[in-house]
Amino acid sequence: MSTLVVKSVPRRARRSADAKREEVVRVALSIFSRAGYDAVGLREIAAAAEIDAAMIVRLFGSKAGLFTAVISQAFGDEPLLDSPIDELGALLAAYLTAPREPEREETEPNDLLLLLRSAASVTAAPLLSVALHEKFIGGLAKHFTGPDREVRAALIAAQVLGFATLRFALGSELFENGPQDRTRQLLAAAIQSVIEG
Amino acid sequence: MSTLVVKSVPRRARRSADAKREEVVRVALSIFSRAGYDAVGLREIAAAAEIDAAMIVRLFGSKAGLFTAVISQAFGDEPLLDSPIDELGALLAAYLTAPREPEREETEPNDLLLLLRSAASVTAAPLLSVALHEKFIGGLAKHFTGPDREVRAALIAAQVLGFATLRFALGSELFENGPQDRTRQLLAAAIQSVIEG
DNA sequence: CGCCAATGTCAACACTTGTTGTTAAATCGG
């Protein structure tokens, strides 16, 4: 072991590996959000990103590696979490009950959908769990006061998750055609009650 | 390959199809609850039920047919839904925060787990949705008074779903090692706030 | 330019999936 070749850090982005990585992550986020981790094959993502499936493995190491990259991009920063805590319930409720624009429904990469669609996968669930706890729950608990901040933040995450599951994953009609103002009001009150303890 | 396996296990009577159906549904409920619809193969269920995978298809028509049979048995009747509505929040919270018995954790067929673990599957989600709306939300709304009974019931379903997702599917430690009394109290209050509108 | 690592491509691997067809066995009606 005379000259230990040091892992050859790419001096500069040789050409477009980073760009490709970025695009693959973007496309993968969209597809994972729509179908969930298990239901999506590497080849499907590869085709959508106009790349070879083997190249994804070469870029991210594995499918799980790609998923972690997708997660860390999806959970980058959620500006809603920095809202004043006395408005947070109303803001979250408004965000969750906002009507979907039908034409974007398919293409819009929804972080929530990514989360709940892949929460069942035994591979993806642990990765999602750490991201959720670090970014969402942690970022929320920071703004709280009083005891049990983390548990209260987690309970809010549970509310968001549950509503999103029922509305987006299970496609409940009650939130689309029902009394949306009342829904938003009830949801806001339930969230706010947890915020204030 | 071994072709000389003992194949003639003297099974019981002729009309054992119904009994087999029942057993298959039972073990399928357990396995689906643990891993979700997509992640479980027919062969796994078949092996657990000591039956051939082809036999499941012959009995239920398809994998989706088996799943519908599982659903209609799992959502038979939930006695919790008939509780007095002024205690319902506390009862649901107690049910959701109850400590898991480690030895049963694996085998106990949990309807909630079945629901949330398979909610992501594009095949299973519609089937689950109708069962959830008919049995759970419908059965809950019956006991409510005042306006928007169904939406309020759906919001409670969302809360149950979300908490169960975070605790069981994502395995959040906050509910296992955290202040469980406080968690239960906060959850009960949030649910009850929706019940009472 | 020439070298060589980085970037792509192709095919194959070993495996699993749901489903079907074809057998063999078992059981009851007559």
Next chain:
DNA sequence: CCGATTTAACAACAAGTGTTGACATTGGCG
């Protein structure tokens, strides 16, 4: 007791999975 029908068991299918290794092609730097 015989034959018909149900129940069961295998094997095979076509398709899809993540991953790997062997090749071709490039592009930046000495």
